Amino acid sequence: MMTTISKAAGAAALLLSWYDRHHRDLPWRISPVMAARGMHPDPYHIWLSEVMLQQTTVQAVKAYFEKFRRLWPTVADLAVADTEEVMKAWAGLGYYARARNLKKCAEAVARDHGGRFPETEEGLKALPGIGDYTAAAVAAIAFNRQSAVLDGNVERVISRLHAIETPLPAAKPQMRMLVAEMTPQDRPGDFAQGMMDLGATICTPKRPACALCPLNDHCLALKTADPETFPRKAAKKDKPLRVGAAFVAVDQSGAVYLRKRAETGLLGGMTEVPGTAWTSRVDGDNSIEAKPFPAQWHACGAISHVFTHFELRLSVHSATVARSAQMIGSGENGWWEPAETLGAQALPTVMKKAIAQAIPHAFKDGAEPKRQVRKTAT
DNA sequence: AATGCGGGGGC
DNA sequence: GCCCCAGCATT
Structure with a gap:
């Protein structure tokens, strides 16, 4: 000893x-x-x-x-x-x-x-x-x-x-x-x-x-x-795939509609664009009810993001929306964020990717993640 | 003891 | 692609 x-x-x-x-x-x-x-x-x-x-x-x-x-x-x-x-x-x-x-x-x-x-x-x-x-x-x-x-x-x-x-x-x-x-x-x-x-x-x-x-x-x-x-380690599990859709609404001035996520859980307390739930089912399409406004939504590709325990693929949709437009659903706690201050928001990387996919020059000075050119969410 | 929780860099 | 990184809270 x-x-x-x-x-x-x-x-x-x-x-x-x-x-x-x-x-x-x-x-x-x-x-x-x-x-x-x-x-x-x-x-x-x-x-x-x-x-x-x-x-x-x-x-x-x-x-x-x-x-x-x-x-x-x-x-x-x-x-x-x-x-x-x-x-x-x-x-x-x-x-x-x-x-x-x-x-x-x-x-x-x-x-x-x-x-x-x-x-x-x-x-x-x-x-x-x-x-x-x-x-x-x-x-x-x-x-x-x-x-x-x-x-x-x-x-x-x-x-x-x-x-x-x-x-x-x-x-x-x-x-x-x-x-x-x-x-x-x-x-x-x-x-x-x-x-x-x-x-x-x-x-x-x-x-x-x-x-x-x-x-x-x-x-x-x-x-x-x-x-x-060394060190020896237990084998790790594989990452499941989840899919969903994100909606980037832009008004005439270039402001983007944002909302706050729940305080707990994944990306808790952070800011996001509206979207569907992220599900493990690839066949379902619940994008209809998740659109925040009635508008001419147009698909602008998809982004992929890897979290600790799953991989996410989001199809991204964008539309120009009048700020006075009627919202779909209720209980939204969102707001219109001017383009100039978008980069200073509490946006996690996956949300910056989604916004950049819809608005290629949304983030200046290197705050913009690389634009992904994937065409489909599957 | 196992699981949920981000993002980026190295190879 | 895979692995790892000056881990913590919760169940």
């Missing part, structure tokens, strides 16, 4: 040394050099970046992080922000429950904790949108706590170091124990970030650069097996 502990401590020292030399420069990060001069990370920045980084790449997060920091410089600013403005700023980043919980969390910190984040894992995890990973990461990075930080990168590194045969997610408790054993009392935050940087740049899913790895002499998978085959 003592041998195991010493080995872990030696590996941790190597990892920290590597991090000092090879860490990435990120907008929310205090470099080891600056930390040595007494600089501390802002817990608000660490929390904000960690929530954005949940299942999201560093590259995608950078611009959003800067935008949020500019719009809401402190957690108090975010706590009093308009939720709709937060959804607009988050649009395109995905997993929109994160944005709703981000706002709730900021409110809870302001209301229940005097505007300061709790410094313990337990206290952090009690907040909306903060789970095992984020609580440990914020505690370690922002508050120098010796927390075991386990994300997808660390899972890969640990599974290879120990050649863990148990597939994920069953192996997580064992991995967490091994990370806890390896996490140093000194600089736990840098250790966590170092492990994640290692997983992102050296210990990669495909073709890991083992020759450059500071831990290669400790890696059981490298000695006895093929590191690339």
Whole structure:
């Protein structure tokens, strides 16, 4: 047992040394050099970046992080922000429950904790949108706590170091124990970030650069097996296909008719154009009752979009509609959005695709997804 | 323990 | 195409 502990401590020292030399420069990060001069990370920045980084790449997060920091410089600013403005700023980043919980969390910190984040894992995890990973990461990075930080990168590194045969997610408790054993009392935050940087740049899913790895002499998978085959994972299910129709109504000024989706579920709280339900049946056609206005609707192709658990194909229809036109059905909570401000709405990517399909120049400055030229929805 | 929940980049 | 990404909430 003592041998195991010493080995872990030696590996941790190597990892920290590597991090000092090879860490990435990120907008929310205090470099080891600056930390040595007494600089501390802002817990608000660490929390904000960690929530954005949940299942999201560093590259995608950078611009959003800067935008949020500019719009809401402190957690108090975010706590009093308009939720709709937060959804607009988050649009395109995905997993929109994160944005709703981000706002709730900021409110809870302001209301229940005097505007300061709790410094313990337990206290952090009690907040909306903060789970095992984020609580440990914020505690370690922002508050120098010796927390075991386990994300997808660390899972890969640990599974290879120990050649863990148990597939994920069953192996997580064992991995967490091994990370806890390896996490140093000194600089736990840098250790966590170092492990994640290692997983992102050296210990990669495909073709890991083992020759450059500071831990290669400790890696059981490298000695006895093929590191690339770790971590073991349960087989994943196939994605079903769903189909539907979307209706892009444009008035004489170029404004587009939009409406708000339900607060919960898929794309919860985000903005959309009217459309049919998305069904798994390819034969049915319920597009008639979903048209928002009586008009000369004309089919203008289809778009395809892949979500986490299904693929969607939407046939897109467009029409020019007088703003005074009689609506079909009732209970619509929609509005006419001017063309100039379309790009600033809380439109998820699939909706931008649909609008761009109907109005090729609807979005300027690269906000426009690639126009898809598919002719049918099947 | 399993499922729902976005979007983009790498290969 | 497939895989993965600094996961969380809910059942």
